[in-house]
Amino acid sequence: MDKKAYRERMRRKKRQMMIRRYTRLAAYAAALVLVCVFVVRGIIIPIAHWVGGKEPGETVPVQAQTAEADPDAAIRQPLKGQGDLSKASEMTAGWHEDENGRWYQNADGTYFSSGLQDIDGVTYCFDDNGYIQTGWVTKGVKDLYFNDDGSYNPEMKRKMIALTYDDGPGEYTQTLLDCLEENNAHATFFMVGPNVQAYPDAPKRMLELGCELGNHTWDHYQLTTLTLDAAVKEVTDTDDALIEACGQASTVVRAPYGDYNQSIIDAVGKPFFMWSLDSLDWQYKDADLDYNEIMNGDLSDGTIILMHDIHEPSVQASLRIIPELVAQGYKLVTVSELAAAKGVTLQNASYTDFWDSTLASGSVAGYEGNTTEDTSGEDGTSEDGISDGSDSESDDYSDGTDDYSDGEDSYSDGSDGSGEDSYSDGEDGYSDSSDSESYSDGG
Ligand code: NI
Numbered sequence: 001m002d003k004k005a006y007r008e009r010m011r012r013k014k015r016q017m018m019i020r021r022y023t024r025l026a027a028y029a030a031a032l033v034l035v036c037v038f039v040v041r042g043i044i045i046p047i048a049h050w051v052g053g054k055e056p057g058e059t060v061p062v063q064a065q066t067a068e069a070d071p072d073a074a075i076r077q078p079l080k081g082q083g084d085l086s087k088a089s090e091m092t093a094g095w096h097e098d099e100n101g102r103w104y105q106n107a108d109g110t111y112f113s114s115g116l117q118d119i120d121g122v123t124y125c126f127d128d129n130g131y132i133q134t135g136w137v138t139k140g141v142k143d144l145y146f147n148d149d150g151s152y153n154p155e156m157k158r159k160m161i162a163l164t165y166d167d168g169p170g171e172y173t174q175t176l177l178d179c180l181e182e183n184n185a186h187a188t189f190f191m192v193g194p195n196v197q198a199y200p201d202a203p204k205r206m207l208e209l210g211c212e213l214g215n216h217t218w219d220h221y222q223l224t225t226l227t228l229d230a231a232v233k234e235v236t237d238t239d240d241a242l243i244e245a246c247g248q249a250s251t252v253v254r255a256p257y258g259d260y261n262q263s264i265i266d267a268v269g270k271p272f273f274m275w276s277l278d279s280l281d282w283q284y285k286d287a288d289l290d291y292n293e294i295m296n297g298d299l300s301d302g303t304i305i306l307m308h309d310i311h312e313p314s315v316q317a318s319l320r321i322i323p324e325l326v327a328q329g330y331k332l333v334t335v336s337e338l339a340a341a342k343g344v345t346l347q348n349a350s351y352t353d354f355w356d357s358t359l360a361s362g363s364v365a366g367y368e369g370n371t372t373e374d375t376s377g378e379d380g381t382s383e384d385g386i387s388d389g390s391d392s393e394s395d396d397y398s399d400g401t402d403d404y405s406d407g408e409d410s411y412s413d414g415s416d417g418s419g420e421d422s423y424s425d426g427e428d429g430y431s432d433s434s435d436s437e438s439y440s441d442g443g
Contacts, residue, residue: 169202185332190214200245212334215250276353290317302354
């Protein structure tokens with residue numbers, strides 16, 4: 001072994017020893033850190049807590065009080081401004097105001113947030129940060145109005161309308177969806193299977209926008225001319241196409257030509273929807289005429305409008321109608337949202353509109369007011385006026401909408417409570433052969 005090789009070997013050995021030494025040092029350092037952590041967490045912090053009068057491991061008690069039965073009810077949050085102790089100590093129970101708005105502190109130091117709360121007989125709505133809200137506030141399926149001082153105003157009722165579009169989707173549907181999105185509006189689309197297959201992105205986007213998927217069968221046949229099994233297959237085939245396109249089946253059905261019977265509804269097992277205002281767009285094919293037909297029509301709270309998104313003029317008319325209705329204060333909702341807002345639990349039945357007069361007639365299946373003997377016993381608490389659907393008859397009467405008394409007369413004979421009434425209404429107001437035209441044009 002020559003000198004060079006020997007030196008090389010020594011150098012390697014030295015390096016090895018150095019590495020070993022550093023490794024050992026690193027291990028010591030790591031052990032020291034662990035010991036420090038243990039001492040601080042296990043001994044010093046508990047002692048500090050004990051000295052400070054707190055239990056070890058205690059965190060800030062964010063015990064957001066669970067709302068009881070009413071999901072819209074406010075919850076109690078721990079004291080506002082908890083971090084700022086000097087400020088908090090000066091705060092007293094009652095109303096407070098800062099640069100963000102007004103909020104209410106309870107005697108126990110909590111404050112209300114995220115819901116409705118009665119204070120001194122007045123209902124307020126608190127946002128997630130505990131400040132009172134004013135103007136229109138959406139609670140569940142309803143919009144409630146709060147005055148500038150934050151008090152709930154039961155006189156203000158946002159009228160609701162359900163726009164429905166049949167026979168699509170089509171090449172103009174995305175334009176319509178753009179408009180709905182811009183206006184924060186919802187609609188219901190009664191679609192035929194082949195068009196779902198042709199435009200699978202449309203139902204996907206409808207769901208994203210909060211629109212409702214409706215089923216308008218596969219072949220657009222008159223269902224009453226088919227066997228029950230064939231009628232059901234018409235619906236399930238389109239549901240399969242919807243599931244394929246967007247992962248969800250339809251929730252509601254519209255029978256082609258408004259032609260159905262109770263056996264078909266029962267066999268299909270979904271709510272069927274007619275309409276109370278026909279735009280006649282399938283006949284006009286003219287955006288101005290479509291527009292006039294709707295804007296001059298009966299736009300009472302609870303109206304269901306029929307249009308067809310396979311026609312370009314219908315979509316062009318909608319681009320004007322939607323923002324205008326919103327500007328007029330309407331809330332544009334799906335048929336199921338409309339039903340829920342009116343206190344109707346949808347059944348396997350047919351629905352034509354959710355006007356106060358129709359609800360009062362007792363002919364709407366699943367309307368909670370149907371089973372109530374007398375809801376006129378007003379106890380004066382605003383709670384009742386708000387809670388989802390329970391402001392049924394008494395409120396609807398007292399709010400004295402113009403169309404109510406008219407509507408009552410026209411519905412007074414339809415009080416036998418069956419779904420057949422709404423059916424015959426819809427059928428009469430509809431010229432069946434023309435829808436066939438409308439469909440074949442689009443198909
Ligand atoms: Ni149709």
